[in-house]
Amino acid sequence: MTKYWRYFLLWVPILLFTACSGQAVNKSDTFRFGVILVGPQNDKGWSQSHAEAANYVAKLENATPIIIESHNAKDKPGVTLEQTVTHLVNVEGVKLIFITSEEFSLETVRLAQKFPKVVFIGISGDDVLTGSAPPNLGNLMGQMEYMKAVSGCAAALATQTGKLGYLGPLINTETRRLAAATYLGAKLCAETYRADLSQPIGFSVTWIGYWFHNPGFTLDPTLETQKMYDNGIDVVLSGIDTPEVIQVANENVLKGREVWAVPFDYRDACAVAPDYCLGVPFYSWNPSYLKTVRAVRDGTWKQSWEWAPPDWDALSDVTRTNVGWQDGNALTVAQKQNLYDFIGALKAGTMQLWAGPLLLQDGTEYVPAGQVATSPQIWYLPKLLLGMDGTG
Numbered sequence: 001m002t003k004y005w006r007y008f009l010l011w012v013p014i015l016l017f018t019a020c021s022g023q024a025v026n027k028s029d030t031f032r033f034g035v036i037l038v039g040p041q042n043d044k045g046w047s048q049s050h051a052e053a054a055n056y057v058a059k060l061e062n063a064t065p066i067i068i069e070s071h072n073a074k075d076k077p078g079v080t081l082e083q084t085v086t087h088l089v090n091v092e093g094v095k096l097i098f099i100t101s102e103e104f105s106l107e108t109v110r111l112a113q114k115f116p117k118v119v120f121i122g123i124s125g126d127d128v129l130t131g132s133a134p135p136n137l138g139n140l141m142g143q144m145e146y147m148k149a150v151s152g153c154a155a156a157l158a159t160q161t162g163k164l165g166y167l168g169p170l171i172n173t174e175t176r177r178l179a180a181a182t183y184l185g186a187k188l189c190a191e192t193y194r195a196d197l198s199q200p201i202g203f204s205v206t207w208i209g210y211w212f213h214n215p216g217f218t219l220d221p222t223l224e225t226q227k228m229y230d231n232g233i234d235v236v237l238s239g240i241d242t243p244e245v246i247q248v249a250n251e252n253v254l255k256g257r258e259v260w261a262v263p264f265d266y267r268d269a270c271a272v273a274p275d276y277c278l279g280v281p282f283y284s285w286n287p288s289y290l291k292t293v294r295a296v297r298d299g300t301w302k303q304s305w306e307w308a309p310p311d312w313d314a315l316s317d318v319t320r321t322n323v324g325w326q327d328g329n330a331l332t333v334a335q336k337q338n339l340y341d342f343i344g345a346l347k348a349g350t351m352q353l354w355a356g357p358l359l360l361q362d363g364t365e366y367v368p369a370g371q372v373a374t375s376p377q378i379w380y381l382p383k384l385l386l387g388m389d390g391t392g
Contacts, residue, residue: 031063031297033096034088036081038103039212041069044272045241045265046211046283050100050123053285056319057293066092074214081107082114089115096296098123098289101211102174112137119296124174126379128305139305140288141174142323145378146310146346147281148178149185149353150325151262153342154278155235156186156201157193157335158260163202165228167221168239169211171392175239177381179205182237183388184353185342193338204233205390211241222248229259235278238264246272260330267318270328277328284318307379312347354378359386 033054041051047069054065068084070076081104088094095118099108102124109127112120112134120137127133155164164186166179183203190201206228209218221244228236229252238245238261249261250273263269263280270277288308295301308322315324325343327336345351356367360383367373384392 029062031061031096031293032066032092032094033057033063033098033293033296034066034068034085034092034094035098036071036084036088036100036104037067037069038072038101039070039241041067043212043241043266044243044263044269047100047241049266049283050098050285052318053289054098056286057289060290061293061297063293063297066094072214074217082111085111085115089118095119096293097121098292102172109133109137119292119301121292126305128303133303135303138292138301138303140292140308141306142283142285142288142308143310144178144281144283144323145181145353147315147323147325148181149188149346150339150343151237151264151279151281152182152185152187153189154328154331154335154339155182155237155260155262156189157338158278158330159197159201159235160258161202161232161234162190162197162199163231163233163235164204165225165233165236166203166205166239166390167225167228167236167245168205168207168392169241170209171207173380173382175207176384176392177378178239179392180381180385180388181353182239183385187387188351188353189338189342192342200387202233203388204228205384205388205392207390207392208240213242213244221245225249225261226252229257234258235260235262237262241265243269243272246270246277249273249276262328267316267324267326270326274329276330278330279328280326282318282324282326284321284324286318287320287322312343315343360384361386361388361392 035054037047039047057063058065098121100123105125108122122139124141125139128139186201206224208221213221225236225245225248236245243263246261246263249259252259253276260276260278262278267282269280310323311321314320316326352372354373356371357369358367360366
């Protein structure tokens, strides 16, 4: 952890590094930018939120997005990121490329070096922090940890069994900290608002192996969600890009079970089964995409690592907040009141999500009592926390 310490000075929403890049573009010309998605642009999740941000920019600016969807080994076998980027630059004439998966991080660094006049934005990476980024590469991520904590709180308020399930994608520092934030939000809300629960909240994590179902390579998210409900879990929270958990919840309610779900990534994900949805934590890339396109187009872009915060006063407004929360129909009036008390405490800082003592799953002390986790401790969480069941 110490090797990353120098990159963090304070827990702040945005850390800026001042290497400049980019060239001014004639505003009379349409500015063209690329967006490379790992999934389809109608996945009701991560990729759709990026595609909608690109189209949002196109409506407000003289800009044309070139969206490349489903850039993964299953859907486009043999197609390399270099081939796609070369096409975007040499054929489509883009000046900016958003690459929306950390799995392309190393290749993005190399391609940014190959195309120094194009600005690259690596979503969810840390190349700028670690010093590996060339001057035309920046990083962008939303502080989803807060909204995952809100989702955990909603689950803790609704559960009747005291058992929550979390369906995770693959295991890395990002997915660990998001799962851990969900657990911490559930734990805090159970302790604060659920005196009727006789035992500490149960929190079980299952990883399927990727951000969405890839038959033959991942576990089936539909089957894994059903297993959770069959094992007495009555609220399943999603950490994957697609809406299986809410679909399975709907099927179980139709069979007479009292269960709920919390989908992920996409603001309108509850629409699949709104009456059994507690809400959804979502990314809104609209503000950051718009700001980045304008800066690159105008020649004012500066390299940065940006961990973009929520707008606490506009959590459902995709034009203002970078990460948000959309209530689901399944929340009762009393649950909603408690949930928004929790949100207000997070906003005010009177409730600290990452306050010690925090122990890793193996019992190792990670954050001592009386202290709050630092930015690098959160970003680079090495293991799940004690109290969470499952590997990771």
